[in-house]
Structures are given as C-alpha cells and as structure tokens.
Amino acid sequence: MNSPIRRLGLVAALLFFSVFASSTYIMFFQAKELYNHQGNRRTLLASYDRERGQILVGGDAVARSTATKDDLKWERTYPQGELYAPLTGYFSFIYGAGGGLESADDDLLSGTSDKLFYRRISELISGRQPAGASLDLTINPDAQKAAYDALGDQKGAVVALDPRTGAILAMVSKPSYDPNTLTSHNLNSVTAAWKQLNADANKPMVNRAIAGNLYPPAPSSRS
Template identity: 60%
Template sequence: MNNPIRRLALVIALMFTSLLLASTWIQFFTADDLRDKPGNRRTLLATYSRERGQILVGNQAVARSEKTDDEFVYQRSYPQGSTYSHVTGYHSFVYGAGGGLESAADKLLTGDDPRLFFRRLGDVLTGRQPSGINLELTIDPRAQKAAEEGLGDQRGAVVALDPRTGAILALVSHPEYDPNALAGHDSSEVQQAWKRLGDDPGRPLVDRAIAGDTYPPGSVFKVVTAAAALESGRYSEQSRLAGPARLRLPQTTIDLPNAGGGPCDGGTVTLTRALAKSCNTAFAGLGMDLGAQSLRDQAAKFGFGASLSIPMAVTPSRVPEDMNEPQEALSAIGQYDVRVTPLQVAMVAAAVGNEGKVMQPYLVRQTRGSDLAVVDQTRPTELGRAVSTDTAAALTRMMTAVVTEGTGTRARIDGVRVAGKSGTAEHGEGRPPHAWFMSFAPADDPKIAVAVVVEDGGNAGSEAAGGRVSAPIARDVMKAVIAP
C-alpha cells in the first residue's frame, strides 16, 4: 500500500473512531441532559402522554392533569389560578417545568425519580400505565387565603410556619400570576403570556417569599440582636440601655435618630421597652457593644447563611462580614447590608416560639401514588438550637410587650396572647420603606408563626410602618388558623 492510500485510510479510520466516540458519549454521558432540556419536543410529548401527579392542598387539587383530544393527551390545569402560583409553579409545553414544585419536584410528579425504581419496575411487570406521584402539601388553605387577601394589590410576601414542626402553612408572593396561561397547548398564546409576564415591572414570576432579591429586615432583626444580648449573659430583660433621641455614629458625622424623633423613655430604657418601642439608638449602641461576630453567630443559629430546600431552593439570608462600629450599629437594627427572605424572618419567630429550637421548613407533607399508597412522609427535623429555653421565654415576654403596649398593637387578637415585632426598613434614598411584621400565637403555646413584608410601604407609601401596614395582615393569618 503506497503512502497516499495509507494516509487516506488512516484519516477514514480516525473519522469513524471519532464518530463512534461521539455517539457513545451522547448515548451514555449526555443523554440525560439532552432529554431534560426544556425545549426537547420528543421528551415533552412523552411527558404529556403520561398523567402527571397532582399537587394537593387539603383534599383539593391545586395542580392536576386533564385529558385532551390533541397529541398531548394531557394538559396541566390549575383550578385556583393565581392563589397558589408560587407554590405550584407552572408546567408548559413551550417552557417546560418552571418555578415552585412543578420544577423542584418534577421527577416525582412525572414518576421518574430514582427513588421510584421499584415502583416503575412493578408498573412494567403488571402492565399498569405509569403515572406521577401526588404531592400532599402542608399548606393550610385558611392561612393561604388570609395571606392572599391581606396583601391584596400590594407587592410583598407572607410566610406562615408551624413552629413545632417547620411545616409551611402559607406561602404567598405578590404580584402573582395565573399558571394556566402558560399551560395551554396553543404555543402562540403561551408565548404572548410569557412575554407579558417578562415585561411586567412587578416581576410576578419571582417568588419573593423565598428567593429573588432579599430584603433589609429593619427592626424585626432587633429580635436577633436581643437574642445575642441575652445569650451573652451580660444582659437581661430589665437591663437599662441608653436611648437618646439621636446617636452619633463613631468615626462619622452622621446621627442615627429614633423613629419618633425623641428619646426612648426619657433617654434610658430597659431592653424590654427598647424592643416594644423599637428604640433605634438603644439597639444601635447594643450592637456596637456586642460586636459583629456576636451578631453574625446569633443570626447563623437562627438559620442565616444556610442553604435550605423546601424543596424549592431558598436564597440564604446574610449578615455582612468585616463590619466597623457604625456598620455594627446599623446592622443591629436590620439596616446596612443585612438581607433576609420572609421565610427566614418566619423561622426566627418560629424558633422563639418553639423554645429556641429551629425546625427545617418543609412544604410537602407526604407523597402518594395513584393507588393512594403512601410513598414517603416528611418527618420534622430540628436544624439546631438558636437560643436557650430561658432566652426564648424572655424573648417571648418581650415580643408580647410589643403587641400589648408597643408598635405592634394592630396584631392583637381578642382572648389570645400574641408575640410580635414590627419593622420599617429603609432601602434607598427617596423610596418608601418596606413594612415588616413577624409574630407567633398563642404566645404560650404557638400554633403558627408569621412573617409579612409589604414592599415600599404598599398602599401607605412613605407613611408606612410595619405595625400599621403589615401587622393587620399577620393578625388575620394567625386568626385564620387559631380562631377560624
């Protein structure tokens, strides 16, 4: 064989080898990725030919598959429209599974989760038509409805937890959207709906309760600062703090004022009264005394910085590193670069109500097959201890004073002791503050913990305060569960 023929044969052999390697790589190593691409029409058609699992709140389906007369066989339906949009997410032939449980629990809903191997094997052996797994949620429809109605046309979020277990009782983010608009089989209509949602400045696809842009917490963070003070052993509920009308921040020419403009209780205030009246200067001074590390450590014990899944991924809340004294002062009152999700704020309230124990939040109570057999059941899990039992009891008494005689009186419920904390968070010069409230009730035996944030003061605008705007929403959500 002469050299030109030999070289040509070598080139052809290399090409065949490359082709063989490429096809092997695609079949064995990238097949799953290609199959799972949202735009893979063949995979989506196969998915739509199988009944997807239901998402259930109580005994009602908030997401289900309905038979059609077209090539898709099934179409996803959301009977309650936007009410549960950020819980369910959407399942779209054009855009795939997105947001909420439709995305986070996609493999369970389709029945393709590796944990279901033996169940799928049984389907093959018995000839039974494969179907997805049903998700039974922890949501209390009464709490969800109260949160939905309370927010109304305001932007913000509400999260409610069972303090004892971590079960999520309400998860609402506004603006919301109607997942049905993305679930249709007319691709043109679906694309138009997608464009409207994408162009909406309110960003309705963002779940403000657990993700998206985190918020400055304002004065609700004072509960974390108070916890650090009590846990240090150097402070008690009756420790007296300086509460002047204005506090000069060290190393600056800036004065930090109290919200009302005057001193707290004549200029000297107990820790309890400082929390009840939300005294900025007292807590700023307390933050500088405790120091940055103490604030960070205490926040971490409540769950700040943790990567949580409910099973949707939760954006970690944070307290900044490397703070100087003025930054410590501002961080202690929930300003500077402290950032939180409403879920994290609800976890702080829940931990105080649960004798200091932080529970893993979860949204799925149990999963069932189409034959109603239980596949899996969530067991409450303790993440850790935020504070001692004694500190939790002290914080409960202090937060009860917020509602009985302080800034949270609009969260009162007749015949029920309520513990709470308001917050008014500045987030940009010239912009109305965010209005916060966190609470739990009954204070002596909590059944529910709530966090509410209303962006830019909601309908109150620049006149907003957490106790005025968000406390009534928290009250109604608590009442829906404990006094229906």
C-alpha cells in the same frame, strides 16, 4: 502497502474512532441531560402521553392534569390559580416546567425520577397506565388563604412556618399570576400571556418569598 495508502488508512481509522468515542460519550454520559433539556420537544410530547402527578394541599389538588381529546392527551390546570402560583409554578408545552414545584420536582411529577424505578417496573408488569407521582405539601389551606387576603394589594411576601418542625404552612407572593394562561393548548394565547407577564414591571412570576429582591423579616410586636 505504499505510504499514501497507509496514511489514508490511518486517517480513516482515526475518524472512525472519533465517531465511536463521540457516540459513546453522548449515549452514556449526556443521555439524561439531553433528555431533560427544556428545548427537547420529543421529551415534552412524551410527557403529555401520561398523567402528570398532582400537587396537593390539605388533600385537594392545586395542580392537576385533565384528559383532553387533543393530540396532547393531558392539560395542566390550576383550580385556585393565583393563590398557589408561586408554589406550583407552571407546566407549559411551549415553556416547559417552571416557576415552582413543577420545575423543582419535575422528574417526580412526570414519573421519570430514578426514585420511581420500582414503581415503573410494577406498572410495566401490571399493565397499568404510567403516571407521575403526586406531591402532598405541608401548606395549611386556611393559613395560605389568610396570608393571601391579609397581604391585599400590597407588593410583598408572607411565609409562615411551624416552629416545631420547620414545615412551611403558608407561602404567598404578590402580585401573583394565573398559571392556567401558560398551560392552555391554544399556543397563540400562551405566547401572548407569556409576553405580557414578562413585560409586567411588577414581575408577577417572581416568588418574592425566596427569589428576587428579598424582604427582611417583619419586626415582632410587643405588648
């Protein structure tokens, strides 16, 4: 074999090895990252094929999925909107999962968490329709409503904890927003709502209890 052919064969072998190594790295090391990437529309479309888990407060759903007759089989709804928006966040076809628990526990709510492996096996064997896991919060609905009403039109946040366990009983941030405006299947209205919320100088999508310009604790009253 002459020298030019030998060099050409070496280059071809190196190119083949590079493609093989790159494909192996993507499939085995980047697969989960790419699958969960916010811009991956295939993942978003697949997530709308199964019912997303509920977010529960006092046994009632403050975030749930409602069946539709659209190409997107489920629509995320928030029955009490602004009251729990800083906690729930939003789940939008355009903007993904964001804001609160919808983002923080997206893998559980969507049913893709490794913690649900045995559940997925059970669903596969039994033929049950796959669904996400629900989250049951420690929030007390009466405490949440009382804190929300007490804050009134003021800009700020209220957090109430159980001193015995550290469980969060109420978490309110104002001004708030209605996450339903971001989850509609009318994508034009969703885009308009997103622009309006982000242009608002009061930053209603910021949970002031845990983010943004945090507030110092209020002084305790003394008799």
